[in-house]
Structure formats: C-alpha cells, structure tokens
Amino acid sequence: MPDNHQQETAVAVRQNVAALAPIPLAAFNIRDGVFASPAAFEHGQRMARALSSSELVPQQYRNNIPNTLIALDFALRGNFPPMMVLQGSNVIQGRLSWTAQFIGAALNSCGLYTAIRYEFRGTENNDDWACRVVTHERRDGGELLHGPWISIAMAKREGWYSRNGSKWQTMPEVMLRWRAVSFFGRLYAAHILAGMPSADELEDALGVQTAPAAGPVTFDAAPPVADPLAALRARITAPTAAEVGATIPTAREVAEAPPAAVGTAAAEPRRRGRPRNAPAEAAAVAAAASTAAVAAAAPEPAIEQPAQTEPAAAGGDSLIDPF
Numbered sequence: 001m002p003d004n005h006q007q008e009t010a011v012a013v014r015q016n017v018a019a020l021a022p023i024p025l026a027a028f029n030i031r032d033g034v035f036a037s038p039a040a041f042e043h044g045q046r047m048a049r050a051l052s053s054s055e056l057v058p059q060q061y062r063n064n065i066p067n068t069l070i071a072l073d074f075a076l077r078g079n080f081p082p083m084m085v086l087q088g089s090n091v092i093q094g095r096l097s098w099t100a101q102f103i104g105a106a107l108n109s110c111g112l113y114t115a116i117r118y119e120f121r122g123t124e125n126n127d128d129w130a131c132r133v134v135t136h137e138r139r140d141g142g143e144l145l146h147g148p149w150i151s152i153a154m155a156k157r158e159g160w161y162s163r164n165g166s167k168w169q170t171m172p173e174v175m176l177r178w179r180a181v182s183f184f185g186r187l188y189a190a191h192i193l194a195g196m197p198s199a200d201e202l203e204d205a206l207g208v209q210t211a212p213a214a215g216p217v218t219f220d221a222a223p224p225v226a227d228p229l230a231a232l233r234a235r236i237t238a239p240t241a242a243e244v245g246a247t248i249p250t251a252r253e254v255a256e257a258p259p260a261a262v263g264t265a266a267a268e269p270r271r272r273g274r275p276r277n278a279p280a281e282a283a284a285v286a287a288a289a290s291t292a293a294v295a296a297a298a299p300e301p302a303i304e305q306p307a308q309t310e311p312a313a314a315g316g317d318s319l320i321d322p323f
Contacts, residue, residue: 031076052064057083057087090202097198097202098193099198100177107135119134121149124173127153131179150180160175
C-alpha cells in the first residue's frame with residue numbers, strides 16, 4: 001500500500017502548481033468589471049499597469065495604477081474602449097467627470113438612441129441664440145426626445161460667458177452644442193454615464209476651473225525695505241568724491257607747496273570713525289599754506305654774534321693757567 005504521507009505531498013505539489021498557472025479567461029466574465037471577482041481583479045491590475053505606463057493616457061492616469069483601474073472598470077461595464085474612457089474623463093477634486101465629447105460619443109454608440117441632432121433658435125450671436133439636442137428613443141423611430149434649451153443669455157447669467165479663459169466669446173456655437181449634449185445626457189442617459197456629472201457641471205458646482213487662464217499669473221515683487229543707516233555706513237566706509245578731492249592734495253600741490261615753517265600749527269589729525277568736515281579741513285589747509293608762504297617771504301632776522309676779545313699776553317698776571 002502506498003504511504004499516506006507520499007500521497008499528501010503529491011496532492012500539495014499539484015495544488016501549488018495549479019496556483020502558479022495563469023488564470024484562464026473563461027473563469028470570469030471581463031465585462032462584469034474588474035471588481036466582480038478576485039480573478040477579475042488580478043487580471044484588471046495587469047491591464048491597468050500596462051495602460052498607466054503608456055504616454056498616451058492623461059496625466060491623472062499616468063503611472064497611477066489605482067486611478068487607471070477604476071477607469072478601466074467603467075470602460076468594461078459600459079462596453080467602452082478603455083482609451084475612450086481614459087481620454088474622455090477628468091478628475092476634479094477627487095471626483096470623476098465626463099467631457100462633453102465623451103457624452104456625445106457615448107450617446108451615439110450605445111444603441112439606445114438615433115444619431116443626436118442639434119436644433120437652434122433665435123438670432124445668431126445674440127443673447128436669444130439657443131440650442132438643444134433632438135433624437136429618437138429607439139433606432140427604429142421611437143418617441144422624440146429633446147433636451148433643454150441652452151442660450152447665450154443663460155451662459156451670461158450662470159457666469160460661463162465671462163469666466164477666465166472661457167471659449168464662449170470666441171466660439172459660442174460649439175459651446176452651446178457641448179452644454180446641450182451634457183444636459184441631455186444627464187436627463188436621459190444617466191445609466192450610461194454611471195451617474196457621473198459632466199466636467200462643466202462639476203466646475204460650476206465646485207467653483208473650480210480646469211482650463212488654463214488667458215495669460216500667465218504674475219506677482220509684483222515686494223518693495224525693498226529702506227535701511228535708515230545705509231547712507232551713514234556708505235558715507236563712513238566710502239567718502240564722496242568732493243570730500244576726497246578737498247582733503248587729499250594732488251601731486252602738483254605737494255611739489256609746489258613750500259615746507260612748513262617750524263612752529264606753525266599743523267592741521268588737527270583726523271580721528272578714526274568720525275565723518276570728515278570738508279569745508280573746515282579745506283580752510284585749515286589753506287590757512288597753513290598761507291602762513292608757510294608768509295614765513296618764507298619774510299627776511300631772515302640777523303643773529304647777534306658775541307664780541308671777539310683779544311687774547312691775553314703771554315706771561316700776564318691776569319691769565320690763570322690751571323694746568
């Protein structure tokens with residue numbers, strides 16, 4: 001009889017090998033979404049990893065597997081191509097929304113309505129110019145459906161017309177069509193859109209804007225703070241040219257100036273750290289130079305010499321020789 005331990009070991013090995021084998025696609029229905037079963041979730045992660053690594057997906061999905069996995073679930077449940085959902089959705093403050101282009105494409109491809117048409121009334125480019133979506137409920141010609149009228153007057157009242165970076169002033173016809181199809185989709189095809197609002201409606205509700213502004217935002221530089229001691233520091237460390245010229249004589253002045261007379265008062269030496277008084281120093285230098293010039297021009301006084309005495313006669317009594 002075979003050993004029971006060997007039989008248990010063989011069964012465990014077969015189970016481990018089966019666990020490592022790839023999951024067959026027939027084990028789950030991918031159209032049920034990536035959260036329908038653990039097998040679908042594992043398969044959806046591999047798909048999301050491949051999509052998020054592509055450069056063709058928007059920024060909110062690039063290298064972001066969780067966001068891509070959620071968008072992939074919407075695509076599989078609604079039978080949409082994954083790139084159609086990734087390119088036609090926006091994430092605004094953590095909420096998923098659809099673009100008007102995606103809503104129009106979803107209505108035309110779902111098979112529940114005839115091709116959507118746009119009806120206009122009023123005067124072109126005036127406030128009464130309005131647009132709405134008109135279609136039939138079934139392909140075979142069911143009930144006629146029409147959406148609400150969207151006019152330029154409504155756009156002005158709601159603040160869409162004057163919004164920063166808005167296209168209402170440059171392409172009003174296109175903006176009327178997009179708003180009309182968004183309103184129609186919210187009213188008649190909420191199940192196709194999974195109850196998610198359009199990007200325009202979400203911007204209006206949250207008071208945000210995904211479109212770039214008309215120009216770059218610039219900020220004025222703060223005015224420099226004036227230093228009250230800056231002028232004093234500059235005066236002490238770097239005297240002005242007038243002060244330097246008044247206090248420092250040129251080479252010619254040094255060569256031509258006569259030597260100062262003995263006993264004349266010299267200029268007071270400058271103290272360290274005190275600012276120069278240019279007029280006072282210039283006057284002192286001029287006075288010293290004038291005094292020196294007067295002294296040089298005056299005649300030298302005669303110096304009285306002592307009288308010469310006749311030497312005493314040799315052998316005289318009046319001369320005492322100490323030696």
